[in-house]
Amino acid sequence: MKALQGVEGHVEWAEYPDLTCDVGQVRIRVAAAGLNRADLLQRAGHYPPPPGASEVLGLECAGIITEVGAGVSLNIGDRVCTLLAGGGMAEEVVVDARHVLPVPEGLTLIEAAAILEVYGTVWLNLFQLAALQPGQKVLLHAGASGIGSAAIQLCKAFGNPTWVTVGSAERLAYCEQLGAQGGVVRDNGLDGLKDLGPFDVILDPVGASYAELNLQVAAQDARWVLIGVMGGRQAQLDMGLMLGKRIQLIGSTLRSRDDSFKAELLRELGQEVLPLFTEKRLNPQIARTFPIGEAEEAFAELASNQITGKVVLVIDPSLVG
CATH class of the missing domain: 3.90.180.10 (Medium-chain alcohol dehydrogenases, catalytic domain)
Structure with missing residues (x-):
C-alpha cells in the first residue's frame, strides 16, 4: 500500500x-x-x-x-x-x-x-479534565483553529459561553458566527480580555507567551488546561496569584x-x-x-x-x- x-x-x-x-x-x-x-x-x-x-x-x-x-x-x-x-x-x-x-x-x-481528533481533544480537556459545568465561562486561545472551532460549538451545545483570542477581525467574526460571545484580536492587544473575564476554564495551545495573561483573567478556582506550546515552553509565573485564586494548571496530551x-x-x-x-x-x-x-x-x-x-x-x- x-x-x-x-x-x-x-x-x-x-x-x-x-x-x-x-x-x-x-x-x-x-x-x-x-x-x-x-x-x-x-x-x-x-x-x-x-x-x-x-x-x-x-x-x-x-x-x-x-x-x-x-x-x-x-x-x-x-x-x-x-x-x-x-x-x-x-x-x-x-x-x-x-x-x-x-x-x-x-x-x-x-x-x-x-x-475525532478535535472533538476528542475538546471533550477530554474541557469536559473530562477541567470538569466544565453548565454556565461556566470559557476562554479559547486560537479560537478559529480546528480545536477552537470544535470547542465553540461544543460549549454552545452544553450551555457554556465562550470568548476567544484570534489573529484577525475576520477570524473573530467566524468564531462569533459559530457561537462565541466575543473575543480579542492579538494585534490589537489582549488586555481587552480583562474586561470580558474572569474565566472559569482556559483552553491554551499557546503556552509561555500567554501565561501571565492567563493568570490575570482566570477566575477563582479556574482550570487552565495547557495543550500546546506554540508560544514557547518557558514562562515566569506569579505563584502567589495562582495560589490565591486556587488555579489548577493541567498539562494534557491525547496522542500518547x-x-x-x-x-x-x-x-x-x-x-x-x-x-x-x-x-x-x-x-x-x-x-x-x-x-x-x-x-x-x-x-x-x-x-x-x-x-x-x-x-x-x-x-x-x-x-x-
Whole structure:
C-alpha cells in the first residue's frame, strides 16, 4: 500500500508494508484523513509517534471497513471514522476496533475524517479534565483553529459561553458566527480580555507567551488546561496569584494515551457528542480539502495560520463521491 511519510522536513506518498489485521482489530480502506498540527511537528522531526505507533502521518481518518478480526462486532462495508496515534494518511489502516465509531448520519466521509481528533481533544480537556459545568465561562486561545472551532460549538451545545483570542477581525467574526460571545484580536492587544473575564476554564495551545495573561483573567478556582506550546515552553509565573485564586494548571496530551483510555474517551464521544452532528447542533468546519498528491500544499496551508477550521486530505476519491 501507499502511505504518507515525513522525510527530512517534507512528505512523501510512497510504498509502505502491508498491515495485518489481528484479533480485536479492523482494516479500513481510507477515504480521507484530517490534518493536524501534530502532523506538521512530526514532519519537521519534532513530534515522533509514541512507541509502537505507526510512523505514517495522520491521527484521524474515515473510510470503509474491509476486514474484521476475531471478536469484533463491526461489519465489512460499515462507514466509520477512527482516532489514531499515527497511520491515517494511507490507503488503508488497521486499528483497534474500540477506536472506531460509525460516521454520524448526514456526514460525508470527508467531514467524518475531521471530527475525532478535535472533538476528542475538546471533550477530554474541557469536559473530562477541567470538569466544565453548565454556565461556566470559557476562554479559547486560537479560537478559529480546528480545536477552537470544535470547542465553540461544543460549549454552545452544553450551555457554556465562550470568548476567544484570534489573529484577525475576520477570524473573530467566524468564531462569533459559530457561537462565541466575543473575543480579542492579538494585534490589537489582549488586555481587552480583562474586561470580558474572569474565566472559569482556559483552553491554551499557546503556552509561555500567554501565561501571565492567563493568570490575570482566570477566575477563582479556574482550570487552565495547557495543550500546546506554540508560544514557547518557558514562562515566569506569579505563584502567589495562582495560589490565591486556587488555579489548577493541567498539562494534557491525547496522542500518547493508552488504548484503554482512548477506548473510553471514544465511547463517551459516541454517546454524548456524535449524536449532535445528526441533530445539526454540531457541524464539521472544513476549511479546505486537498488530494493526497498535493499533501505538501496542504501542510503549507495549515502552517500559514490563515485558515479557519480543518484541512482534509482526500486519499481515495472514489469513496467520497
